[in-house]
Amino acid sequence: MIPGMPGLDIDLIGTAVAAVLTFFVFSYLLGDLPGLGPLFKFFYRLTMHVLVGAGVAYALIVAWWSILYPRVFLRLVEARATDNISGMGIAIAGAVLGVLLLTKGIRSLAPLGNISTAYLIGVGIGVATGGAVIGTLHAQSQATATFSSARSVPDLLLLFLGGLGTLAVLASFTFTATGRKGLGGLWARVVQVISVFGRFFLYIALGAAFAGVYVAGVSVLVGRLQAILPLVLNALARLGIWQ
Amino acid sequence: MPDWLAQLTPTPATGPEPLAPATPTVAETDLPEWLKGFAAQPPAPSAPSAPVKTPFVGEQAPAPEELPAWLKDISSPQGAPPAPAAAPQALAEMPEWLKEPEPPAPASSQVAAPFVEPVPPGTGELPAWLKELEPSEAGAPRPGRFAEAPLPPALSVPEEAPPPPTPSEGGLVAAQLPSWLEALRPKELVPTSTAPKEEESAEAEGILAGLYGALPATTVAWQSLGAGISMRPEITPDDLARAGALQELLARGAATPVYREGTSRAQRLWSSSQRLFVFLVIAAAVVVSLLPGMSLGLVGMPELAEAGDKMYGSIDRLKPGDPVLVAFDYDATQSPEMDTQARAVMRHLSTRQAHVSVVSLYAAGPAAAQVVISETNRLMSTTVPFAANLGYVPGQATAVAFVNTAPYSMVIELAATPDTLRWWAEQLTARPGAPPLLAGVSAQAEPMSLPYLQSQQVKGMIVGIRDAVAYELKLGSVRQGEEPQTLAPLESIATANVALIGLILLGGLVQLVSGSGSRSRDGRRHK
Numbered sequence: 001m002i003p004g005m006p007g008l009d010i011d012l013i014g015t016a017v018a019a020v021l022t023f024f025v026f027s028y029l030l031g032d033l034p035g036l037g038p039l040f041k042f043f044y045r046l047t048m049h050v051l052v053g054a055g056v057a058y059a060l061i062v063a064w065w066s067i068l069y070p071r072v073f074l075r076l077v078e079a080r081a082t083d084n085i086s087g088m089g090i091a092i093a094g095a096v097l098g099v100l101l102l103t104k105g106i107r108s109l110a111p112l113g114n115i116s117t118a119y120l121i122g123v124g125i126g127v128a129t130g131g132a133v134i135g136t137l138h139a140q141s142q143a144t145a146t147f148s149s150a151r152s153v154p155d156l157l158l159l160f161l162g163g164l165g166t167l168a169v170l171a172s173f174t175f176t177a178t179g180r181k182g183l184g185g186l187w188a189r190v191v192q193v194i195s196v197f198g199r200f201f202l203y204i205a206l207g208a209a210f211a212g213v214y215v216a217g218v219s220v221l222v223g224r225l226q227a228i229l230p231l232v233l234n235a236l237a238r239l240g241i242w243q
Numbered sequence: 244m245p246d247w248l249a250q251l252t253p254t255p256a257t258g259p260e261p262l263a264p265a266t267p268t269v270a271e272t273d274l275p276e277w278l279k280g281f282a283a284q285p286p287a288p289s290a291p292s293a294p295v296k297t298p299f300v301g302e303q304a305p306a307p308e309e310l311p312a313w314l315k316d317i318s319s320p321q322g323a324p325p326a327p328a329a330a331p332q333a334l335a336e337m338p339e340w341l342k343e344p345e346p347p348a349p350a351s352s353q354v355a356a357p358f359v360e361p362v363p364p365g366t367g368e369l370p371a372w373l374k375e376l377e378p379s380e381a382g383a384p385r386p387g388r389f390a391e392a393p394l395p396p397a398l399s400v401p402e403e404a405p406p407p408p409t410p411s412e413g414g415l416v417a418a419q420l421p422s423w424l425e426a427l428r429p430k431e432l433v434p435t436s437t438a439p440k441e442e443e444s445a446e447a448e449g450i451l452a453g454l455y456g457a458l459p460a461t462t463v464a465w466q467s468l469g470a471g472i473s474m475r476p477e478i479t480p481d482d483l484a485r486a487g488a489l490q491e492l493l494a495r496g497a498a499t500p501v502y503r504e505g506t507s508r509a510q511r512l513w514s515s516s517q518r519l520f521v522f523l524v525i526a527a528a529v530v531v532s533l534l535p536g537m538s539l540g541l542v543g544m545p546e547l548a549e550a551g552d553k554m555y556g557s558i559d560r561l562k563p564g565d566p567v568l569v570a571f572d573y574d575a576t577q578s579p580e581m582d583t584q585a586r587a588v589m590r591h592l593s594t595r596q597a598h599v600s601v602v603s604l605y606a607a608g609p610a611a612a613q614v615v616i617s618e619t620n621r622l623m624s625t626t627v628p629f630a631a632n633l634g635y636v637p638g639q640a641t642a643v644a645f646v647n648t649a650p651y652s653m654v655i656e657l658a659a660t661p662d663t664l665r666w667w668a669e670q671l672t673a674r675p676g677a678p679p680l681l682a683g684v685s686a687q688a689e690p691m692s693l694p695y696l697q698s699q700q701v702k703g704m705i706v707g708i709r710d711a712v713a714y715e716l717k718l719g720s721v722r723q724g725e726e727p728q729t730l731a732p733l734e735s736i737a738t739a740n741v742a743l744i745g746l747i748l749l750g751g752l753v754q755l756v757s758g759s760g761s762r763s764r765d766g767r768r769h770k
Contacts, residue, residue: 029522032515034508059606066609066634127644127670135669135700143698208690214743215686215736216580219708222529222735223579229533 012231019228021047072098165201172198521746528742532735538727541737545713545730547705550696554681554703555717557653558588563596565652568678569630570667571615573659574607577685578614581659583711583732584683585615588655589630591718593623599630600651604642604663609634640666648678656682661691668695683711708732 024047027040072095079087097116104113144163172195180188236242531537547555561567569588573581592599601612609632616630623629636642643666648654654671658664664682671677679702684692686707695701705714712733715721721729 026522029515029519032511034512055607058610062606062609062635067637124639124641127641131640131644131666131669131673135672136665139672139698139700140694143694205690209687212685212687212689215707216577218525218529218736218739219580219686219732220577221526221579222533222708222732222739223582225526225529225735226533226732227579229530233534 015228015231019231021050022224022228164197168194168198169201169205170198171195172202524742524746525739528738529735532738533731538731538734539738540734541741542730542733544716544726545709545733547710547713547717550704551706551710551714552703554683554705555591555714557679557681557703558591558595558597558655561592561595561597561652565595565597566650567592567597567599567653567655568646568648568651569599569601569612569655569657570663571601571603571608571612571657572605572663573611573657573685574605575611577659578611580685580708581657581683582611582615583708584705584714585612585657586618587705587711587714587718587720588657588683589615589619590622590720591714593619593625593629594718596629597652601630601632602634602636602646604636604639604666606635606637640670643667643670648674649676651678653678654680656680657684658682658688658692659685661688664688664692664695664701668700672700708736 024043028044031037031041031044033040072091075087075091076095078084079091097119100112101116102113103109104117144159144166171191174191174195233242532539569592571585589599601609601616603609603612613632616628616632619630620628636646638645648671654667654677656664656667658667661684664684667680667682671680680700681703682692682696682701683705684707689706692701692704692706696704705711712729715729716726
């Protein structure tokens with residue numbers, strides 16, 4: 001309840017604002033209508049500006065309260081209080097690298113930001129490469145080549161199909177020169193035939209991915225409508241339109 | 244001829260003085276014997292205005308009898324004019340080469356002879372290398388060694404006297420320019436008849452344009468660089484073809500989208516109304532299923548799949564107080580779908596009295612997590628928060644690598660995109676002794692997430708709203724009589740799917756009819 005304003009709930013106001021903004025987003029579909037089309041587009045743009053502005057402001061606050069304050073400011077204070085030289089050095093180094101990253105926005109000082117960028121890219125690539133090799137390449141290859149998990153003929157067939165599909169998809173991204181003779185030409189024809197099956201598997205995978213995107217979109221739509229529908233129904237009930 | 248050049252023209256009065264002094268200024272005693280005789284004689288008449296070929300100072304003039312025959316021929320050319328009648332008597336005692344009167348100097352071109360080889364001494368005194376230069380036949384002067392080398396025009400001495408100048412119409416006499424000065428004349432003013440030859444390599448550009456032989460060293464320099472370098476390289480047909488293709492690409496320019504100007508407003512309105520029609524059909528299908536008492540009964544009670552069962556069992560085996568790390572890797576744009584899963588999982592963890600720590604790889608993730616935590620606290624009527632929101636962890640995959648997962652019994656990843664699940668799966672797989680990973684993913688992340696489930700890197704998984712509803716039903720958190728409300732989202736999605744199938748069929752039918760109509764029109768047009 002809002003103090004001094006009985007009958008008004010902050011959650012109700014929030015739901016109402018959310019409902020209005022949701023309808024503003026949907027009004028994009030009406031932007032091409034003659035007459036009121038520009039008005040609907042204005043509502044859509046207004047909502048987008050609100051979303052971006054709120055997102056940036058929220059990210060700024062999170063960056064301060066989740067990163068800068070506890071990981072830099074507090075660490076410096078604690079390290080100074082305990083005479084922890086190494087902790088103070090780490091905090092200062094991180095702060096300096098962060099400040100150098102800000103210079104990327106100034107053309108004359110942009111090269112200074114390369115130090116921070118190099119550090120970020122180096123650490124990121126090192127971590128990502130190790131994880132990709134051990135966690136994806138090796139693990140997935142091992143899982144694809146393991147037949148011991150097949151407990152029945154359909155499982156065995158499925159595993160075989162999976163292995164064949166993997167190789168075929170890889171072959172579909174192999175580009176060979178045509179018109180060659182000998183073993184090279186024979187290999188090129190084999191790869192071309194396999195790549196046809198690979199593209200078939202790719203079509204299925206892309207279709208499944210698109211279906212998943214569609215279902216996710218409809219799920220979000222359902223969630224939004226489920227959130228604002230009670231408010232609309234209450235309003236209609238008060239107007240006597242809905243019981 | 245310009246004035247400054249005219250001043251350089253020798254006049255009879257101001258001709259170049261011979262390098263040897265005409266009047267002896269040295270004491271008589273210092274003179275040699277052969278010169279003393281000259282000193283007693285009256286001075287010789289003034290020499291003609293033409294320059295005299297005099298030996299250099301300090302050289303001893305050879306005696307006439309010592310002169311070789313070829314030199315005598317040179318000193319007395321056949322075409323030379325006769326000596327003046329009033330020759331002094333002393334000339335009889337002079338050597339032959341001095342007796343010879345100098346040729347008249349009607350042409351100013353003879354001025355340009357500053358460098359004259361000294362007359363060699365007597366034959367007996369000639370060195371061997373010089374003797375070789377002697378003419379093989381008497382009377383035919385053998386050209387010297389340097390005579391074979393072409394001199395630049397500025398240094399060359401005309402061998403023949405130029406023709407006498409002819410008066411022009413205005414009474415002016417055309418000046419006879421030396422060849423080196425002629426070469427400096429602008430190209431536009433050079434008459435055709437006097438234009439130098441092509442071999443003299445006229446400069447084609449720059450401030451030296453039109454000058455011939457201005458840079459004679461360039462020819463030698465290019466030749467010294469080898470035969471492979473040519474100022475006019477030959478262009479092969481292949482190079483020409485490639486250059487033509489490149490020219491075509493450059494001339495084509497950037498591909499810019501072309502909008503049809505002929506599209507009328509009615510056509511644009513029809514196109515936009517199609518999108519609006521699709522939206523209205525799907526929205527109506529979704530809304531109708533959400534309205535109370537409007538269930539179409541398209542879906543029954545969902546059951547968890549095997550992966551969902553594994554996830555449920557893993558959480559259900561937790562002991563009270565077991566630490567669990569939950570990652571809310573989604574933001575507000577995916578929360579309508581993901582919150583359904585999060586609510587079910589968090590409620591289950593709350594019932595198991597687990598100590599939950601919440602992190603997020605998204606900056607907006609902690610806010611979404613806090614909404615679910617607050618709702619779970621309210622539903623479970625717990626006064627003490629069962630979950631600690633640790634907030635945003637920056638660094639994506641790097642952050643996952645440095646998150647200390649050792650204290651936790653399990654890690655639950657709620658992922659709206661496959662990337663965050665991949666980061667967690669990769670880093671936990673690479674870490675020995677890592678806790679098991681469970682996942683709740685959105686429908687769009689399912690195809691890319693299933694491989695990690697099949698490889699046992701993810702121990703259990705629920706997907707989308709359907710598994711979330713099934714999880715809620717299995718958890719028993721749905722009260723009696725609330726099943727239709729719980730199933731409403733699934734009913735809504737199923738109705739939307741049916742509506743979409745109907746739209747696809749309708750669109751295909753319309754396309755089929757309109758396509759056949761357009762084909763028939765095209766066929767009539769071709770006929």
